[in-house]
Amino acid sequence: MFHLSTTYRLFYLSSRLCAVKYIRVFLLLVSVLLTTVAGQAQSQPASEAAVTAAAAVPAPKRQLQALRITDAIKLDGDLNEAIWQQAPIATEFIQNRPNPGPREKHPTEVRILYDDANLYIGAVMHDVSQDSIMRELSERDNMGNTDFFGIFLDTYHDKINGYGFFITTGGVQADARYSPAGGEDFNWNAVWDSRTALRGTDWVAEVRIPYSAIRFSKAAEQLWGVNFMRQRKRDNQGFFWNEVKPAVDGFVNQWGELQGLKNIQPPLRLSLTPYVSGYVNHFPYNEQGTRNSSTSFNGGADVKWGINESFTLDATLVPDFGQVQSDNQVLNLSPFEVQFQENRQFFTEGTELFNKGNLFYSRRVGATPIGFGNVSDQLRAGEMGPDGQRRPGEAVVSNPGVTRLLNATKVSGRTSKGLGVGIFNALSNDVYATVRDSLDGRQRDVLTQPFSNYSIMVLDQSLKNNSYVSLINTNVTRWGSTYDANVTGGLFRFANKKNSYAIDGRVVYSRRRGNAFGSEERIDDQNGYKYRVGLSKISGNFTWSLSQGIESNTYNPNDLGILFGNNNINQSVNFSYNKYKPFWKVNNLYSFWGLDHTLLYKPTRYQGVNVYGGFNTTFTKSFLTTGMNVDANPVTHDYFEPRQYPLGDYYVRVPVNANVGGFLSTDYRKKLAWDLNAGVRWYAQDDRLPRARRMGYGWGVSPRYRVSNQLNFRYSLDWNLRENQIGYVNGGLDTSLPDDARFRDNHPDDVLLGRRRVLTVTNTVSGAYTFNNRMSLTIRTRHYTSTVNYRDFARLGKGGEEQLVDYRRNRDNTFNAFNVDAVYSWWFAPGSQVSIVWKNASSSFLEANEATPLYFDNLSTTINTPHNNNVSIKILYYLDYLMLKRRRA
Numbered sequence: 001m002f003h004l005s006t007t008y009r010l011f012y013l014s015s016r017l018c019a020v021k022y023i024r025v026f027l028l029l030v031s032v033l034l035t036t037v038a039g040q041a042q043s044q045p046a047s048e049a050a051v052t053a054a055a056a057v058p059a060p061k062r063q064l065q066a067l068r069i070t071d072a073i074k075l076d077g078d079l080n081e082a083i084w085q086q087a088p089i090a091t092e093f094i095q096n097r098p099n100p101g102p103r104e105k106h107p108t109e110v111r112i113l114y115d116d117a118n119l120y121i122g123a124v125m126h127d128v129s130q131d132s133i134m135r136e137l138s139e140r141d142n143m144g145n146t147d148f149f150g151i152f153l154d155t156y157h158d159k160i161n162g163y164g165f166f167i168t169t170g171g172v173q174a175d176a177r178y179s180p181a182g183g184e185d186f187n188w189n190a191v192w193d194s195r196t197a198l199r200g201t202d203w204v205a206e207v208r209i210p211y212s213a214i215r216f217s218k219a220a221e222q223l224w225g226v227n228f229m230r231q232r233k234r235d236n237q238g239f240f241w242n243e244v245k246p247a248v249d250g251f252v253n254q255w256g257e258l259q260g261l262k263n264i265q266p267p268l269r270l271s272l273t274p275y276v277s278g279y280v281n282h283f284p285y286n287e288q289g290t291r292n293s294s295t296s297f298n299g300g301a302d303v304k305w306g307i308n309e310s311f312t313l314d315a316t317l318v319p320d321f322g323q324v325q326s327d328n329q330v331l332n333l334s335p336f337e338v339q340f341q342e343n344r345q346f347f348t349e350g351t352e353l354f355n356k357g358n359l360f361y362s363r364r365v366g367a368t369p370i371g372f373g374n375v376s377d378q379l380r381a382g383e384m385g386p387d388g389q390r391r392p393g394e395a396v397v398s399n400p401g402v403t404r405l406l407n408a409t410k411v412s413g414r415t416s417k418g419l420g421v422g423i424f425n426a427l428s429n430d431v432y433a434t435v436r437d438s439l440d441g442r443q444r445d446v447l448t449q450p451f452s453n454y455s456i457m458v459l460d461q462s463l464k465n466n467s468y469v470s471l472i473n474t475n476v477t478r479w480g481s482t483y484d485a486n487v488t489g490g491l492f493r494f495a496n497k498k499n500s501y502a503i504d505g506r507v508v509y510s511r512r513r514g515n516a517f518g519s520e521e522r523i524d525d526q527n528g529y530k531y532r533v534g535l536s537k538i539s540g541n542f543t544w545s546l547s548q549g550i551e552s553n554t555y556n557p558n559d560l561g562i563l564f565g566n567n568n569i570n571q572s573v574n575f576s577y578n579k580y581k582p583f584w585k586v587n588n589l590y591s592f593w594g595l596d597h598t599l600l601y602k603p604t605r606y607q608g609v610n611v612y613g614g615f616n617t618t619f620t621k622s623f624l625t626t627g628m629n630v631d632a633n634p635v636t637h638d639y640f641e642p643r644q645y646p647l648g649d650y651y652v653r654v655p656v657n658a659n660v661g662g663f664l665s666t667d668y669r670k671k672l673a674w675d676l677n678a679g680v681r682w683y684a685q686d687d688r689l690p691r692a693r694r695m696g697y698g699w700g701v702s703p704r705y706r707v708s709n710q711l712n713f714r715y716s717l718d719w720n721l722r723e724n725q726i727g728y729v730n731g732g733l734d735t736s737l738p739d740d741a742r743f744r745d746n747h748p749d750d751v752l753l754g755r756r757r758v759l760t761v762t763n764t765v766s767g768a769y770t771f772n773n774r775m776s777l778t779i780r781t782r783h784y785t786s787t788v789n790y791r792d793f794a795r796l797g798k799g800g801e802e803q804l805v806d807y808r809r810n811r812d813n814t815f816n817a818f819n820v821d822a823v824y825s826w827w828f829a830p831g832s833q834v835s836i837v838w839k840n841a842s843s844s845f846l847e848a849n850e851a852t853p854l855y856f857d858n859l860s861t862t863i864n865t866p867h868n869n870n871v872s873i874k875i876l877y878y879l880d881y882l883m884l885k886r887r888r889a
Helices: 004-014 019-042 046-055 082-086 372-378 738-746 855-864 881-888
Strands: 063-065 094-097 108-114 118-125 148-154 162-168 173-179 183-185 193-199 202-210 221-232 237-240 256-262 270-282 293-306 311-317 394-398 405-414 419-428 431-437 443-449 452-463 467-478 484-495 501-513 527-537 542-551 568-579 589-600 605-618 625-633 636-638 652-654 657-665 672-683 695-706 711-728 751-772 775-796 802-804 813-829 832-847 868-876
Touching (some): 082 108, 108 221, 118 148, 148 202, 162 193, 162 202, 270 881, 372 431, 372 443, 652 711, 813 855, 832 855
Parallel strands (some): 063 256
Antiparallel strands (some): 094 237, 108 118, 148 221, 162 173, 173 183, 193 202, 221 237, 221 256, 270 293, 270 868, 293 311, 311 405, 394 431, 405 419, 419 452, 431 443, 452 467, 467 484, 501 527, 527 542, 568 589, 589 605, 605 625, 625 657, 636 652, 657 672, 672 695, 751 775, 775 802, 775 813, 813 832, 832 868
């Protein structure tokens, strides 16, 4: 057991030593932890140890025979064709949760048929009554509070990559891809068909998966991996046909085998999805000569072409992403950028290969122009005329915040030998800001983003035992006299035959060449590297991992990736112990603990140590899930907060601190359910200056209410307070102002820090009404406010030295953001959709005396701030070559 005081003394003293001594201390701690765990393992009773060992061994592979048919199957949710009764049955499913191992009490029966164009799956889920079958409706890819049936296919039988197709009792579809890089990725969408029906005390699912929706080889006789899943939501039970053991590493490698597929040929996969869209936008400029309303019309298409049985080309021509959900804007006080979620379907669908190594941050494609923030520096300034009158200079008329793409294309697939290949390319046009001369009204354009090409190439070889090796390259080439960027990475993972231990690692090299945009200055991070290597136990109730890595001070993948600070050396050891079987009054127990140790890479200096742990569990009768986490940190040196580069001389000293937090979620099957969380971070007193102790508090509450199987609401409130936080004064210094100029004159090389109170409150309300399994209406409203109140200021010198200064400029500020996203969606045919979207957005940044921590004052300000309203309609129509060919025939 680690005690905070002991940990603090150990690492505070060691912070004065060299890097070699740090690593020795780290390895000593690892050896102590491993010895402790080994002793606990030896004391485990023999019978319990045998059961634990058996739980980490994959279940035997079941086999199912598919039956070829010649007559057509009518998809109606009624397996009344005689051929269904001739097909072999997959039954006797085995429970995976909440109690792994027992066979199902209410049988499931699955049969598979196939012909030259489709795979047909018929499933009957027996139950005790219709009241036992939960059937909430929801939008596509959202299961909701319902029973469902799932089909899993590993068409190349590589035991790593696969497809998932799900159908709920209400007929709502969901589909997913499975891969080591993406895990379970529900962003992938395929075009397939299904029907469900209630038949007495049973429910039936009938599914047709066209071969054009999946990829497989040309072999005369196919062997696929297959599995089926059933969820009985009433009892929160999940069952698999081929047992999936939670103590075994991997998912696809635990599927059974589908036999009997003969003489099927991968079809020509060619589809076109043209779209048209129209927008009406309104913003109350209320300025002479400026229209408050504007309209626009767009058209383009998405193309899918199966180049061969393994590879598919996806292209979007003149894409329109105006209907995606609004970003959650926040006040960013950190030295790093905010990472936003990707909501554009083209960049979320089928991208598992491109996400290998986390070198691709898709929001870079079509992002804010690189010269967006430098336009004001290129304006002609105002000047004093010969008549003594000041003449205004230029002003910005428009400065687009996004880069419009011309097109984007990706080619991806995997050969029968397990080689995955991915190629991605996107083009964006020049982007200009428009500025106007205030004297004569003349306008001119200022280039903010040159014509650019973004590309990615991936090679990913699947190996035995759930292993792989991968090579990834990303490249950004810009037209004109600015810089280009290239990143190349290699990854590997090798597991032993029993899939119980693995080593993994990566090596990445970044290369940038040219001048900074709009400058003659050469960029200074031309070459950089990163590596990480790890050893881990990956199966069993008890697992662990050791890893060590370095990011050099010039490593920079940010042109097509994202990085939150380089110049790091990191070592970590992590442990987890999980009980998957019910015991006492709970269904399971998941626990974790570990230690992270970080150094600055250049110069090699101490940064911090983090000791952490936690658990979560679900109670058997109430299905209440709860958990907690703790962590402790000795004195930490934050080299990034001062924003002084190169790193090494300046750092903010963070005192010893510890955090405890927890969460609670009630049973989602009930009409009213709650999610609650709370946490507190305590800091030791920093006696160097007469300042109050730092503290951090946070809590959140999120009730959800299901009015009916079609209508539901959810509310979320998050409250966070950081008291006496010490940080870089956001906004920096403006030497045109007296207080800032005085500080800079007196301390030309030092940094201004502020002691501040930061209060952040986020309210989100969402609701959904699902008309049927193809039509839904959703609305989401979010109000965010964050207020910063500065108490006093200090000068940060080299070596972490802080001294209070007489700085009196009011730096308080408040940021408010408000968004409404309302979406009506109708899938009127497979792959074809009409969507109508209304967006309402506003934001305000208040400074000095206008800033207020009072929530309702900020809410009033948000309501009275001008709002931008946007209404759009978009129509997509899916055209499949094979369907058109059959109709003509």
